[in-house]
Structures are given as structure tokens and as C-alpha cells.
Amino acid sequence: MKDVLAVVLAGGKGSRLEPLTRDRAKPAVPFAGNYRIVDFTLSNCLNSDIRKILVLTQYKAMSLDRHITLGWRSYLCRELGEFIDVIPPQQRIDEQWYQGTADAVYQNIYALEQERPKHVVILAGDHIYKMDYSKLVASHEENNADVTIAALQVSLKEATQFGVMQVEDDNRIVGFQEKPADPKPVPGDPDHALASMGIYVFNAHFLFDELCKDATLPESSHDFGKNIIPAIIGSRRVFAFPFLDENRKAQAYWRDVGTIDSYYDANIELTSVDPQLNLYDMDWPVRTHQPSQPPAKFVFDSPDRRGESHDSIVSSGVIISGGCVTRSVIGPQSRINSFAEVDQSILFGRVSVGRRAKIRRAIVDKDVIIPEGIEIGYDADLDRSRGFTVTESGVTVVAKAENILG
Structure with a gap:
């Protein structure tokens, strides 16, 4: 060649x-x-x-x-x-x-x-x-x-x-x-x-x-x-x-x-047990820029607060601090704080999800701070009124570095 x-x-x-x-x-x-x-x-x-x-x-x-x-x-x-x-x-x-x-x-x-x-x-x-x-x-x-x-x-x-x-x-x-x-x-x-x-x-x-x-x-x-x-x-x-x-x-x-x-x-x-696209095949590796970052971390394990992730992709540098992630893709250096819920969503890098916030069927771009207690992806009209994009299928998109008011 x-x-x-x-x-x-x-x-x-x-x-x-x-x-x-x-x-x-x-x-x-x-x-x-x-x-x-x-x-x-x-x-x-x-x-x-x-x-x-x-x-x-x-x-x-x-x-x-x-x-x-x-x-x-x-x-x-x-x-x-x-x-x-x-x-x-x-x-x-x-x-x-x-x-x-x-x-x-x-x-x-x-x-x-x-x-x-x-x-x-x-x-x-x-x-x-x-x-x-x-x-x-x-x-x-x-x-x-x-x-x-x-x-x-x-x-x-x-x-x-x-x-x-x-x-x-x-x-x-x-x-x-x-x-x-x-x-x-x-x-x-x-x-x-x-x-x-x-x-x-x-x-x-x-x-x-x-x-x-x-x-x-x-x-x-x-x-x-x-x-x-x-x-x-x-x-x-x-x-x-x-x-x-x-x-x-x-x-x-x-x-x-x-x-x-x-x-x-x-x-x-990609969050399914056996997705059609295999990212783990070392015979045909997918390369990228890999900056020096700490491994992902899950903290707190008590009856009322547990850092956990299910059927999800969690990138390096992520801290899931007492929150719950389900069927989602979490980008590098993001943080999910206590009692927060992220479901069927894509978070890009350096997203911070505040305590008790709930995100469902959403894409959140880089450097977004989700305020405490806010809900995204649950009310399309409310999401549009905040300036978010909502697709025909109901996916809410929060733009990069968006300033979200609680």
C-alpha cells in the first residue's frame, strides 16, 4: 500500500x-x-x-x-x-x-x-x-x-x-x-x-x-x-x-x-450486552487521542445512596458519586452527584450533574453544569422553553457550555 x-x-x-x-x-x-x-x-x-x-x-x-x-x-x-x-x-x-x-x-x-x-x-x-x-x-x-x-x-x-x-x-x-x-x-x-x-x-x-x-x-x-x-x-x-x-x-x-x-x-x-459494533476487537482496533486521565470511580455504597452504573459506557476520569446511570454513555471527566439519575442519555466530556437532577433520553454536550434537582428529557415543551433542541423522536439536546437556570 x-x-x-x-x-x-x-x-x-x-x-x-x-x-x-x-x-x-x-x-x-x-x-x-x-x-x-x-x-x-x-x-x-x-x-x-x-x-x-x-x-x-x-x-x-x-x-x-x-x-x-x-x-x-x-x-x-x-x-x-x-x-x-x-x-x-x-x-x-x-x-x-x-x-x-x-x-x-x-x-x-x-x-x-x-x-x-x-x-x-x-x-x-x-x-x-x-x-x-x-x-x-x-x-x-x-x-x-x-x-x-x-x-x-x-x-x-x-x-x-x-x-x-x-x-x-x-x-x-x-x-x-x-x-x-x-x-x-x-x-x-x-x-x-x-x-x-x-x-x-x-x-x-x-x-x-x-x-x-x-x-x-x-x-x-x-x-x-x-x-x-x-x-x-x-x-x-x-x-x-x-x-x-x-x-x-x-x-x-x-x-x-x-x-x-x-x-x-x-x-x-453500544450499551447493550452484545452490540452490533464491536469496540473491543483488538484485531481491528479503533484508535483515538487518549489523554492522561485517572480511571473511572464509583463512590458511596449505602441503602440510601449508591454510586452505580448499569448497561453503560463510562469513560476515563468519570466520578459517579452516589448517582445512578442506566443505559447511557458518559464522556471523560464527567461527574454524577448524589441521588442524580441519568437514563438512556449521552453525556460528553466534563459534564457535571447536580444532586437529585434527572436526565432521560438526552444528549448533553461538553462543559455543561446541570443544576441541582433539575429534570431534562421529561417535558419536551419545558425543554424547548429553556432553549434546548428536542427532536421528533423526543431526544433533548443541551448545547456545549449551555448556561442552565434551575
Whole structure:
């Protein structure tokens, strides 16, 4: 994989995840207590032996940049030609923000060309999954392909949010529609369609030519799914690669945590006895920045006050001081004080829950102090009146450093 360069697109606004993306890019949103969303894509790269990585950022990138600088650069050795570089918009080619996924890569084409790769793997930095990209590249080479696209079967309802492909028996792509209103189903399976995962392998010189060609088209959206891929289906060798899940469970695990409800569900799923996503598999580790913090601590054990946690993820530095946590994800350095209850909730780092406070079906961002005796997640109208976000499914979101009045 020495001739492979990975380009991680990490510049999306993540507007559907607000207020969690009010101060950070979507790939920098915490996940499963210790991690950030981008850690899954970056871990896939390292586990696949891809050791040349460019991360293209744009909106609210400081938190993401800091996380990668502190937690990821130590894994790679620049002297051996390994690196993970965060590249903000430089406007070397255009004075505008990135206009689409293809434009983001085009505006950084000089950085790609300097590495002289044979293949370029284009990845999104905002999905949760485990995948060996070396198998994707091997399939690309075996097929003598110009482009290979990772593919996943999804329901027809879900397919309206993806690029949908039609393939021949050898997986050569003969049709591609971006987010069609009426997706074409897989032959023999009227309930499912073959969707693009937004993961591409390009022959590098072919990619550079297509990006330069697309940049001259004023009517183009400069997007891989909308423009680049459909334009080459009929004339070039474009193949699908069925998703091979390194999670090794009965069903393939891939999550787009692009909405508050999908993000909430993906986190709470992890608190089950045998969750579909296995974070404890040392054969395919998920890496992240691990600051020096003390272990979690549970204190008080008496009939009227006990620090306890059930079916939950509790991160380092947490103190559960006489409170009760159930089916929740508690982020680093948070504190649950006496007689407080946290149920089916996600707390980010450094959250303090006051005595006798009750939190249910909520997401609480970093550095929030929950006053003593307050209830969150029990009355949607009251939560909205406090300025909190409440989703259609009833999940309450408290923004970062929110000042809550008791």
C-alpha cells in the first residue's frame, strides 16, 4: 500500500447535527465516550496499512485539527514517508469555499500530485464502520479498473439518500443515479438497492485528468456522485466492490450518524450486552487521542445512596458519586452527584450533574453544569422553553457550555 494515498473529506457543515456541530465539524463530534467520529475512518486507514493520509477540512475545523494533532500524528513517521496532514482550504486555485466533494479534492490537487501515488482512495470522515481498504484496492487492481466504488445494499427508502448503482455479473457498473426519487432495485430483490458508500479508488492520473476536466464545466456541481461518476460510466472501467465488514458480525455495520436521532441511536446501541459494533476487537482496533486521565470511580455504597452504573459506557476520569446511570454513555471527566439519575442519555466530556437532577433520553454536550434537582428529557415543551433542541423522536439536546437556570 506504499503507492496509495488516502484523502479524507472532513469539511462538511453537519447542519443536521446542530447544536452538536455548532462549535465543531461533524467528524469531530464525540462518539462512544472516548472517540470522535473521524477516528473510525482513520483507524480503517492504519489497519489497512495506508500510511499516507490527507484530511481536507473546511468548517469549524479547530477541534478536529487539535484532535488529529494530539492523537494521530504519533502513529506515523514522517522520516519513513508516513504522514497524516490536515489541510484547510488554501484557495490556491479558487477563491470560493469547496463547491462539492470533487472540488475539495481538485483545489488540493497539488498536494496530491506531490506524493506521486498510483492510487487515490477518497473517503468520508463522518461514517461509523470497519473496512479493510487494502481489499478494495486489490479488487480495483484485479479488475484493471479506472474507478472502484464501495457498495452496500440498503432499503429502497434509504436509497433515495445515496448514489444508486446497477451492476453486471462481474460487478462492472452500468448505471448510476445520485439520490434518485425512485431507486432501481437489485435484480431479484425488489426491496433493496445497491448504494454507493462514498468510498472511491481512482487511478491517480485518471483522477487528476477528470478533476481538471470537471473544473472547466460551469454547469457542474463538482461532486463525485452527481458529476464525475455518472459521466464516466459508459466509457471507462468502473466497478463496484461489495462492502466487506471487518466488524465480523452477522449483519454488516455501517452507520451514517448525520442526524441527531441516528447519532443518538448509534451511541445507545453500544450499551447493550452484545452490540452490533464491536469496540473491543483488538484485531481491528479503533484508535483515538487518549489523554492522561485517572480511571473511572464509583463512590458511596449505602441503602440510601449508591454510586452505580448499569448497561453503560463510562469513560476515563468519570466520578459517579452516589448517582445512578442506566443505559447511557458518559464522556471523560464527567461527574454524577448524589441521588442524580441519568437514563438512556449521552453525556460528553466534563459534564457535571447536580444532586437529585434527572436526565432521560438526552444528549448533553461538553462543559455543561446541570443544576441541582433539575429534570431534562421529561417535558419536551419545558425543554424547548429553556432553549434546548428536542427532536421528533423526543431526544433533548443541551448545547456545549449551555448556561442552565434551575
